[in-house]
Amino acid sequence: MDKPRRITDSFPRRRRRGPGRPPGRLKDKKDKDKVQVKVRDCPRAPSQPPTDPALLEMLRRFDLSWEYGPCTGITRLQRWERAQELGLSPPGPIRDALLEH
């Protein structure tokens, strides 16, 4: 035999999925503000226009710019609001893009 047989092979591990859950979810699907990086079959929004790569690039640059503080753990909109309150004047088009999608 090429692979040693285990006693647990008679009960193979299967990942249980709840009814109606699509296969392969993104980690932070709950933040509606974050633009989905890859288009998936999502039962909620069947007709989604293809995401604009320039928009994604702008948002990524907003995430990585160090002036507005750390970007992990909070949504982009929360980070934008915080930068606004601290007087760091974050660019307006970012907020419009976040609220639109």
Next chain:
Amino acid sequence: MFSEQAAPTAEGLLTPPSAEPPTFPRVPVSGYSDCSQPFQLGERSFSRQYAHIYAVRLAGMRPGLERRAQNRWGNDVVLRKLSELQAGEKCCVVGTLFKSMQLQPSILQEISEEHNLVPQPPLPKYIQPSDELLLEDELQRIKLEGAIDVQRLVTGTILAVYGSEQDDGVFLVEDHCFADLPPPLPWNGPSSDRFVLLASGLGLGSVSGEALLSTQLLVDVVTGQLGAEGEQSCAAHIARVILAGNLLSQNTQSRDTINKAKYLTKKTQAASVEAVKMLDEILLQLCTSVPVDVMPGEFDPTNYTLPQQPLHRCMLPLASAYATLRLVTNPYQADLDGVRFLGTSGQNVSDIFKYSSMDDYLEILEWTLLAGHISPTAPDTLGCYPFYKSDPFILTECPHVYFCGNAPRFQSKLLQGKEGQRVLLLTVPDFSATQTACLINLRNLTCQPITFSGFGADDED
């Protein structure tokens, strides 16, 4: 306050009771507003890292510090970020301080297997001569040397340093400054004598019951059941009582029951249950007569991280029936009759005491006011909630009374600032050890200690 007016009426105790006993109405409650909304957490999410709180702290305090730097070293002082430093150029940098200490307890060292170390026992102070200071801003960090007291400062302080970078990559400091006193609040204090009683560290539930007599004496004095008419009329001027933390004693925190076998611990209940019942009865007596603000402390049944949330009213069923009981957060900020109070139960000051060479609690309290931040060591060595939007511990306005509870002894000082700030700095002593509480006169911001003890050596002040 008590002694001058009380003594002449002492003979009243020896006369037969009169038909109409005199009544002394307590001074009315006017002008109370609770300003501790920034310390009240609604929804709590711990999925964030602490980088946010440091970033907001620096961004929030930077403008004020740049203004202070320009006032101190001239309007033309060059303000630079660490990434823009040039060797040899005299400039000013604003950043967060980090003190790397060899003895600082580190959980990673304790669980590291290759070291095979026994966990370090808690020491009173963790400072060592080999500690180093580093200044961090948003992107880089640099070592500090020169005219800066390494032993005295603690991690998390925001400061501005003036000096130049040396060739070996070290910043040579010639002068440094902190945010200094925040802008003053207008004074709307009362025109007649009005007192606030501050006590902390009641320590209920401890093994020895010595402090219980003193606690009962305190309650009796405040409710006017002790003394002759003079003392009663003085007690009627007490407008409020603030209990600043550690209502339960450290003994209630023992967790032996976790290590013992279940069959040995079946019928035992936590020591804090009895202690909270005692607290409820004491608060009931106080609340029937005077408004009481109860702040949680280090050993009280609430969360551990700062800001500590108020005790839950279901723990105090008898006392919470009264509207005079207010369960408040730690730190606590409120406007009493136009006088702004701000204070903590002492965890911030005792944490700075462990990591700094400053020995005097009043000195540390004054230093936190001058540094513009209630607790700079949070979240490094003191537990703190991971704020991300704003740091509520930054001092934006100068309070009139700034206190900390659970200090080893009573100390007070009236600090005058350059812009007209007047602050009464107050360290409230631990009641279970010293049986001393503080009486603050709101009219002229004076303070006196009042000691309760049962053996006649010093009676009421």
